[in-house]
Amino acid sequence: MARRSAEESRAAAQRLALESAGACLLFRVRALSRTLTGIYDEALRPLALKPTQMNVMTAVAARGEGRLSEVADMIALEPSSLSRIVDVMRRNGWVETVPDPEDERARLVRLTASGAALYAEAMPRWRKAQARARELLGEEGAQELTALANASLSRRAP
Amino acid sequence: MARRSAEESRAAAQRLALESAGACLLFRVRALSRTLTGIYDEALRPLALKPTQMNVMTAVAARGEGRLSEVADMIALEPSSLSRIVDVMRRNGWVETVPDPEDERARLVRLTASGAALYAEAMPRWRKAQARARELLGEEGAQELTALANASLSRRAP
DNA sequence: GGAAATCTATTGCATATGCATACAAATGCA
DNA sequence: TGCATTTGTATGCATATGCAATAGATTTCC
Numbered sequence: 294m295a296r297r298s299a300e301e302s303r304a305a306a307q308r309l310a311l312e313s314a315g316a317c318l319l320f321r322v323r324a325l326s327r328t329l330t331g332i333y334d335e336a337l338r339p340l341a342l343k344p345t346q347m348n349v350m351t352a353v354a355a356r357g358e359g360r361l362s363e364v365a366d367m368i369a370l371e372p373s374s375l376s377r378i379v380d381v382m383r384r385n386g387w388v389e390t391v392p393d394p395e396d397e398r399a400r401l402v403r404l405t406a407s408g409a410a411l412y413a414e415a416m417p418r419w420r421k422a423q424a425r426a427r428e429l430l431g432e433e434g435a436q437e438l439t440a441l442a443n444a445s446l447s448r449r450a451p
Numbered sequence: 452m453a454r455r456s457a458e459e460s461r462a463a464a465q466r467l468a469l470e471s472a473g474a475c476l477l478f479r480v481r482a483l484s485r486t487l488t489g490i491y492d493e494a495l496r497p498l499a500l501k502p503t504q505m506n507v508m509t510a511v512a513a514r515g516e517g518r519l520s521e522v523a524d525m526i527a528l529e530p531s532s533l534s535r536i537v538d539v540m541r542r543n544g545w546v547e548t549v550p551d552p553e554d555e556r557a558r559l560v561r562l563t564a565s566g567a568a569l570y571a572e573a574m575p576r577w578r579k580a581q582a583r584a585r586e587l588l589g590e591e592g593a594q595e596l597t598a599l600a601n602a603s604l605s606r607r608a609p
Numbered sequence: 610g611g612a613a614a615t616c617t618a619t620t621g622c623a624t625a626t627g628c629a630t631a632c633a634a635a636t637g638c639a
Numbered sequence: 640t641g642c643a644t645t646t647g648t649a650t651g652c653a654t655a656t657g658c659a660a661t662a663g664a665t666t667t668c669c
Contacts, residue, residue, distance in 0.1 A: 302567035303515065309574050310512035317577070318584045318593055319487045320506045321600030324527045326484040327656080328603040329477045334657080345625065348478045354468035357461065362647055369482045374626045376649055381624075398634045398647045409460035416467050419475070426476045430599055435476055437595045441588055442479035445486040485626080492627080503655065520617060532656045534619055539654075556617040556664045 329426050336422035342415055346387075349378055350404065350412050353388060358403040360393060369446055387411060487584050494580035500573055504545075507536055508562065508570050511546060516561040518551060527604055545569055 333344040342350075352367045353359070359367075365375040379402060382388045387408030393399035404412065427435045491502040500508075510525040511517070523533040537560060540546045545566030551557035562570065585593045 299564035299567070302564045302571075303512070303562050306508075306512040306562055306567040306570045307515055309571060310509045313574070313577065314509050314513045316581070317506065317509070318581060318588065318596060319484075319491045319502055320509075320526065321597055322480065322484045322487050323503075323506075325596075325600045325603045326477075326480045327527065329480050331657085333477045343624065344477055345481075348475065348481075350464075351468045351472050351475070351478075354461070354464040355472045357465055360647075365647095368478065369485065371627060372648065373628080373650080378625075380649095393647095396635070396647075398632095400648075404461050404464055406457040406460045409457070409464040412464045413460075413467060416471070419471065423474070423476060429603065430476065431602070434595070434599050434602070437592070438476060438483075438599060439479055441592050441596060442483045444589070444592070445483045445587065489627085501654065518617080529657060530618065531620080531658080536655075538619095551617095554617080554664075558618070 328429070332425050332429070333419070333422040336418040336425075337415060340411060340415055340418065341385075342411065345378060346382055347415055347419060349375065349382065350387065350408065350415075353402055354404055354409070354412055358401050360396075360399045361390075361402055362399070364402060382408070486587070490583050490587070491577070491580040494576040494583075495573060498569060498573055498576065499543075500569065503536060504540055505573060505577060507533065507540065508545065508566065508573075511560055512562055512567070512570055516559050518554075518557045519548075519560055520557065522560060540566070 330344055333347070337344060337347060348368055349364065352364050356364060356367065361375055361379065362372055365372045368375075370378075379388060379390065383390065386405055388402050389405050390400040390402045393401050430438060488502055491505070495502060495505060506526055507522065510522050514522060514525065519533055519537065520530055523530045526533075528536075537546060537548065541548065544563055546560050547563050548558040548560045551559050588596060
């Protein structure tokens with residue numbers, strides 16, 4: 294079989310690409326994620342709070358005081374990712390971690406007073422962003438997205 | 452007004468958090484995005500090809516030869532992000548960039564022969580991942596997601 | 610024709626994430 | 640009891656992204 298020229302290879306790739314372009318579900322969900330991230334990020338920017346950090350704060354605040362691994366489970370994030378996100382939040386003085394008296398390996402994380410205050414300040418902004426996102430997706434779209442994510446989230450733990 | 456103790460602040464934050472936990476659309480779409488990313492990433496891992504790179508390859512392959520800014524528009528990515536993604540792909544020998552003869556500022560990007568070959572090899576794997584993703588979301592869910600992302604993508608350019 | 614605005618790409622800075630590894634602590638089982 | 644396994648975190652390594660600022664080229668508009 295003769296070696297293909299670069300032009301021939303590219304032409305073949307182009308046929309494949311045209312067939313699949315725009316169909317990729319991952320591409321779509323990522324584009325959507327970037328768009329929504331921009332909406333929330335813009336709303337939270339005056340507080341220097343990132344969307345991810347807001348999500349972590351919500352989980353930590355709702356939990357009251359919990360292990361890192363518990364929080365990671367709540368938000369379906371890898372422990373290694375959460376570990377570093379919490380690092381930043383700790384540097385910012387928004388959360389503090391203390392050793393878990395029941396397990397020397399574990400650390401409990403909770404909001405500091407300053408973190409709780411920031412969270413209270415962030416909520417109205419989050420609500421605005423949420424409203425904008427809902428407007429972009431449409432009421433039905435928002436519900437569909439929620440349902441889709443639920444399916445994905447509940448599929449954890451075999 | 453008396454200063455709140457950290458406990459009081461946390462309790463207030465907890466009330467706010469419980470009210471909103473699980474409702475955040477951004478959190479949902481991100482969790483979904485991470486899940487799908489994992490599916491495609493696993494399928495492409497034997498080729499050392501990342502999902503994002505696959506998306507870029509598809510756009511570049513479909514375009515044939517185009518400016519970075521055109522490709523960035525196609526996939527709704529910031530030029531600065533694309534610039535670095537293309538860097539990596541160039542280092543890997545999958546794409547090459549040449550100056551645009553019609554505009555000294557611009558650079559044209561295209562697949563190399565090696566990149567086109569890799570792309571051809573990646574497509575069956577992509578199809579498998581796509582099938583798994585479709586299975587996870589359900590046929591309807593996949594269509595809804597596509598529609599949602601379309602709304603987000605088409606909202607570009609005022 | 611030339612200054613000002615615009616466009617194209619890149620880089621600095623900061624986060625976000627995942628996988629593989631490393632380690633320490635806790636648990637289970639022989 | 641003692642060792643193997645599991646579990647909870649943290650780190651190394653690599654990529655992914657966005658915003659702001661920059662450099663250079665082009666276009667626009669006096």
